[in-house]
Amino acid sequence: MDSILVRGNGALSGQIPIAGAKNACLTLMPATLLSEEPVTLTNAPRLSDISTMRQLLQSFGAEISVLNKGLVIAMSSHGLDNWRADYDIVRKMRASNLVLGPLLARFGQAIVSLPGGCAIGARPMDLHITALEALGAEIELKEGYLHAKAPLNGLKGGTHRLRFASVGATENFLLAACLAKGTSVLENAAREPEIVDLVSCLRKMGAQIEGEGSSRIVIEGVDRLHGATHSVLVDRIELGTYMLAPAIAGGEVELLGGRMSLLGSFCEKLAKTGVEINETEAGLRVSNTKGRVKAVDVKTEVFPGFPTDLQAQMMALMCTAEGVCHLEETIFENRFMHAPELIRMGASIDVKGGTATVTGKPQLKGAPVMATDLRASVSLVLAGLAAQGETVVSRVYHLDRGYEFIEEKLKAVGADVERIKGS
Ligand code: UD1
Secondary structure (H helix, E strand, O other): OOEEEEEOOOOEEEEEEOOEOHHHHHHHHHHHHHEOOOEEEEOOOOOHHHHHHHHHHHHOOOEEEEEHHHOEEEEEOOOOOOOEEOHHHHOOOHHHHHHHHHHHHHHOEEEEEOOOOOOOOOOOOHHHHHHHHOOOOEEEEEOOEEEEEOOOOOOEOOEEEOOOOOHHHHHHHHHHHOOOEOEEEEEOOOOOHHHHHHHHHHHHOOOEEEOOOOOEEEEEOOOOEOOEEEEOOEOHHHHHHHHHHHHHHOEEEEEEOOOHHHHOHHHHHHHHOOOEEEEOOOEEEEEEOOOOOEOOOEEEOOOOOEOHHHHHHHHHHHOOOEOEEEEEOOOOOOOOOHHHHHHHOOOEEEEEOOEEEEEOOOOOEOOEEEOOOHHHHHHHHHHHHHOEOEEEEEOOHHHHHHOOOHHHHHHOOOOEEEEEOOO
């Protein structure tokens, strides 16, 4: 298994291009199951999670070509002949559960293994199940697989209020309701930018949807969807992660393709630490020329609140901030696995329940560390940028799930980062 070696190397300077959003692409790909006509996604990220989704769709009979060095994914779902998503693929990635809605809508049935992915909490499926039941689906859990069936003449429009504004459950409901008969309404829907991007693509395919980006989405079912070409939204989590690199190491970096509106309250929080953020023609410029930033309290929330997917990286910044900060995680119950690793690097962190109290230290020290989930992994790389000496982050397969060419992107702004093969 590869490791990443990081040596603290002072201030960063230069530009980092931001890729297409992993979490948008992972819902756009299953959307293509809804049409018999070809759908092409451009600006796709080059990540192992995207390859896993490709394998999953191919296992249903989809024909997929990857073009232009992986940036373009051309998909055709006309010859589908299987509606079972096996554990072997699903266990690698929780987003596999997003095939449930489209398979149900297209075949009237689906058998989908319970999902895997990062070990950041219970991550149940009840919200997905009750949302799809509101469209007439019957879903049973048998031996680790969800067995879903639509009524004989297909899914029918329904109204449903989510108990929690789950991103995945909103996506599954939307994907299924596009082809259901009649009108469907989702209340307390998730408002994340990835939902808006999914609706933008579905609309190009002929879906009739209103209200995306708000808490109430209305879908008028249509008989069929057609082909389309869609450019994947910019990855707000990759953007936020690389905005934190100059915040931690010092310097000035321009994030190409970045926009503040993608990040909700994250930009306000980062600005409060003393980091400067400016919109440019090409993206966002982030600079920290003052040294240690100020500690700020953070609470993760649904969009536009502070994203849970940037909590670990923000903790890395807080480790060397001036003052004490409280980081409260409200989305996942087990998402502080990076804390003991940051402590190995000299950080002062006290975790009690869903809150981590971080007392900033002037300097972290490099150490061998091990990441246990995707965002935790990258938080350790970020911490290494500002640490004295060498940090070796092992088990980087998690990183490859979510950050394309991470060493190249960081090296381009002056970081001393290299991949050690097979250790
Ligand atoms: C979550 C993030 C999303 C991020 C994605 C990938 C939020 C609100 N969602 O989406 O921004 O891109 O991870 O890292 O920040 N839950 C249930 N039952 C369910 C489904 C979820 O109780 O059926 C609970 C989970 O236990 C957890 C929360 O809802 O507490 C997670 O929210 P959800 O949005 O569903 O998670 P993801 O779709 O994975």
